[in-house]
Amino acid sequence: xxxxFTLVFLASxxxxxxxxxxxxxxxxxxxxxxxxxxxxxxxxxxxVGFTAPKADTxxxxxxxxxxxAKTSSSIKESSKVTSSxxxxxxxxxxxxxxxxxxxxxxxxxxxxIGKQPTDKSDYExxxxxxxxxxxxxxxxxxxxxxxxxxxxxxxxxxxxxxKKEEANKSSQKSQAQYFGTRSVEYVQKHxxxxxxxxxxxxxxxxYMIDKGSYLVRYDTDDGYTNVYSYDGNSENKLGYALYTGxxxxxxxxxxxxYYIGGK
Numbered sequence: 132x133x134x135x136f137t138l139v140f141l142a143s144x145x146x147x148x149x150x151x152x153x154x155x156x157x158x159x160x161x162x163x164x165x166x167x168x169x170x171x172x173x174x175x176x177x178x179v180g181f182t183a184p185k186a187d188t189x190x191x192x193x194x195x196x197x198x199x200a201k202t203s204s205s206i207k208e209s210s211k212v213t214s215s216x217x218x219x220x221x222x223x224x225x226x227x228x229x230x231x232x233x234x235x236x237x238x239x240x241x242x243x244i245g246k247q248p249t250d251k252s253d254y255e256x257x258x259x260x261x262x263x264x265x266x267x268x269x270x271x272x273x274x275x276x277x278x279x280x281x282x283x284x285x286x287x288x289x290x291x292x293x294k295k296e297e298a299n300k301s302s303q304k305s306q307a308q309y310f311g312t313r314s315v316e317y318v319q320k321h322x323x324x325x326x327x328x329x330x331x332x333x334x335x336x337x338y339m340i341d342k343g344s345y346l347v348r349y350d351t352d353d354g355y356t357n358v359y360s361y362d363g364n365s366e367n368k369l370g371y372a373l374y375t376g377x378x379x380x381x382x383x384x385x386x387x388x389y390y391i392g393g394k
Contacts, residue, residue: 143172226258231278233285235270300371303340307358307373310338310346314379318348337361350378 150165230243237256240263241247250257254265264272273279318325318336325348326337333351340346345361347369356378360370 143168147172228275228278231270231273231281233270233282236268237265240270303346303360304373306340307346310348311356311358311374311376312379314382315350316380316382346373354378
């Protein structure tokens, strides 16, 4: 309605000026009809003002429109999430992934699930929307959260184990160097700490650095000392060679210095 009154208002303004010009040219004055056109213009202007929407009404309309759009978007997003959860739930109910472990082969994964994959390649197995990734024939990742959590925990455990092993090796090397540079005289004076025994080509000494963990020192007749790790295995197999050096036979004499006088 506002648009109609606005159109009438604009048309009447044009009509009024055209009529007034014609009156002056023909009659030399403005006629009644021209004044009626002006009245029509004024009335249409007033009606435009009355029928125009209020500012707060426009703002409220805009707000409602935005709110409706936001609600619609939220409903769509919620629908997507719900659909995804339902799909995942259906997959988990359809297949049993609980027996799958890190580093399994493709055949082992298929056997653990108990069903053939819906699709596969040289590096992946697919069970509907879920996939299992392989490298060198071994399982390394999966879109199934429970399986991926197992893989992540396995990686963390192996990383922690490697760090601990490296720290132990570093500690063992330091202790092996200390053990290997002790003189024969010093070692033989401490039988409680160093067990000794005769071997074919020299002497053997053993030192326990931790429960189930030892250092074995061989002093051979050719004047060399070798220190190895040993874990107490029943085959008496030695581990890593941790130190090699010339045998020190006597404890170096302790030098004493005396100062006389002076400040």
